[in-house]
Amino acid sequence: MGLALALLFVVNAFIRSPSSEHLAARYFSTLEIERGLQFSQERKLLFWLATGLQFALLASLVCSPWARHLADWFARITGGRWFLTLFLVATALFFLIEAISLPVSFASLEVSRAWNMTDRSVESWLIDRAKGLALGAVEWYLMIGGLYALMAWFPKRWWLLAGAAAMVLGVVYALVMPEWIQPIFNRFTPLEDIYLRKRIEILAQKAGVEISDVEVMDASRQGRHTNAYFVGFGPTRRVVLYDTLLQTHTGWRPETIAAMSGSAVLGGPLCAASLAAERQSAGYDELETILGHEIGHWQHDHIYKGLALGGLAVLAGMFLMSRLLSAAVGRAPFYLKSPADPAGLPLIVLLSTVGGWVAMPVQNAVSRGFERQADMAALELAGKPDAFIEAEKRMARDNIANVAPTPFNTWLFSTHPPPVDRIEMAEKWKQREKQ
Ligand SMILES: [Zn+2]
Numbered sequence: 001m002g003l004a005l006a007l008l009f010v011v012n013a014f015i016r017s018p019s020s021e022h023l024a025a026r027y028f029s030t031l032e033i034e035r036g037l038q039f040s041q042e043r044k045l046l047f048w049l050a051t052g053l054q055f056a057l058l059a060s061l062v063c064s065p066w067a068r069h070l071a072d073w074f075a076r077i078t079g080g081r082w083f084l085t086l087f088l089v090a091t092a093l094f095f096l097i098e099a100i101s102l103p104v105s106f107a108s109l110e111v112s113r114a115w116n117m118t119d120r121s122v123e124s125w126l127i128d129r130a131k132g133l134a135l136g137a138v139e140w141y142l143m144i145g146g147l148y149a150l151m152a153w154f155p156k157r158w159w160l161l162a163g164a165a166a167m168v169l170g171v172v173y174a175l176v177m178p179e180w181i182q183p184i185f186n187r188f189t190p191l192e193d194i195y196l197r198k199r200i201e202i203l204a205q206k207a208g209v210e211i212s213d214v215e216v217m218d219a220s221r222q223g224r225h226t227n228a229y230f231v232g233f234g235p236t237r238r239v240v241l242y243d244t245l246l247q248t249h250t251g252w253r254p255e256t257i258a259a260m261s262g263s264a265v266l267g268g269p270l271c272a273a274s275l276a277a278e279r280q281s282a283g284y285d286e287l288e289t290i291l292g293h294e295i296g297h298w299q300h301d302h303i304y305k306g307l308a309l310g311g312l313a314v315l316a317g318m319f320l321m322s323r324l325l326s327a328a329v330g331r332a333p334f335y336l337k338s339p340a341d342p343a344g345l346p347l348i349v350l351l352s353t354v355g356g357w358v359a360m361p362v363q364n365a366v367s368r369g370f371e372r373q374a375d376m377a378a379l380e381l382a383g384k385p386d387a388f389i390e391a392e393k394r395m396a397r398d399n400i401a402n403v404a405p406t407p408f409n410t411w412l413f414s415t416h417p418p419p420v421d422r423i424e425m426a427e428k429w430k431q432r433e434k435q
Contacts, residue, residue, distance in 0.1 A: 014041055017404060020407075063333055071089055074092075089343070117224050118223030178238055192216075196291075212238050213239070217242055228293075230298060239291060241287075290391055292379075296381065371415070392423050403420055
């Protein structure tokens with residue numbers, strides 16, 4: 001029954017939606033819709049592959065005596081020292097998970113390459129992967145060490161303390177991420193374009209938020225993906241623009257050059273120059289709406305709300321986990337000696353992973369709600385619905401987005417509303433403004 005449901009879930013992710021495609025055809029060409037669908041299906045295939053492999057690994061450990069045997073074997077090596085045994089079980093599990101996820105990650109690099117979304121070398125990719133692994137290891141040991149220490153010291157109320165600790169950690173992580181973590185992978189420089197900075201200041205003033213910093217990230221290192229995001233809070237909050245996004249909006253695009261040479265032939269150099277100026281100004285208007293969206297996230301305190309909701313979800317998850325771990329004590333196939341038994345670690349990781357999947361649609365629904373609010377703020381602040389629509393179209397094209405996802409796909413995977421929905425929102429806003 002469970003397996004059939006899971007299969008239905010997976011299969012549903014690959015079904016096309018004629019009604020969505022029909023709607024998308026108003027704004028995108030057949031080729032663009034087709035390419036977006038194809039690219040998203042290839043990536044989804046990899047996602048399900050990674051998910052299936054991880055689930056199979058954890059489930060085979062948990063639903064067999066292997067986890068028990070592994071922990072007992074390590075306990076013999078360490079002379080029964082609990083914390084050292086835990087460390088060895090955690091290390092084994094960390095490398096097992098990495099070993100099965102590495103090939104899938106490599107395949108997704110190759111898919112990106114095949115779609116011309118990146119031309120980075122395998123070497124540079126591996127270096128980033130190694131950095132990520134080192135960072136992941138620090139987080140992994142801290143979380144597992146902390147969780148087990150709480151379970152050992154507070155056998156009854158550990159879930160409450162773990163939930164509270166997760167909230168504090170979430171806040172600290174959000175605070176230090178832009179300063180300590182992201183610079184490990186990319187270089188961040190202040191936005192130099194004074195003209196654009198001025199526009200942002202005006203937007204922020206209108207929104208009543210204090211602008212801390214606008215930075216440009218060298219995302220072109222990793223590929224051609226374009227994006228902008230907001231991050232951090234308090235003293236570290238900032239808006240980050242991908243250099244690829246700046247390039248596509250303020251730089252020379254091939255189609256601009258083609259249109260310019262066309263108009264130079266037909267109308268002379270003056271005509272070409274005025275076309276270039278027009279395209280340049282349109283690019284800035286689009287950037288303004290994108291930045292208006294990011295400022296909208298601040299205006300609505302989405303970071304605080306996200307942290308609070310995430311913290312509550314972790315607290316609920318910890319409570320559930322404490323009940324399940326207690327139930328697994330002395331029972332086949334787990335044979336845990338106590339909830340803090342290192343042999344229970346694969347079960348803890350499996351429960352957290354499954355919890356993450358179950359929470360995914362809820363988390364995405366909340367995220368889409370936030371994104372809609374930020375979109376509305378962008379429309380209100382910049383007051384340029386046409387530029388908003390153009391920016392949406394351009395980002396969708398540049399990122400080979402799936403512009404016609406099925407409602408099921410949106411519900412399960414999308415952190416943002418589909419591009420067509422966002423365009424429709426801008427169209428409606430424009431209609432309302434006209435009245
Ligand atoms: Zn957003």
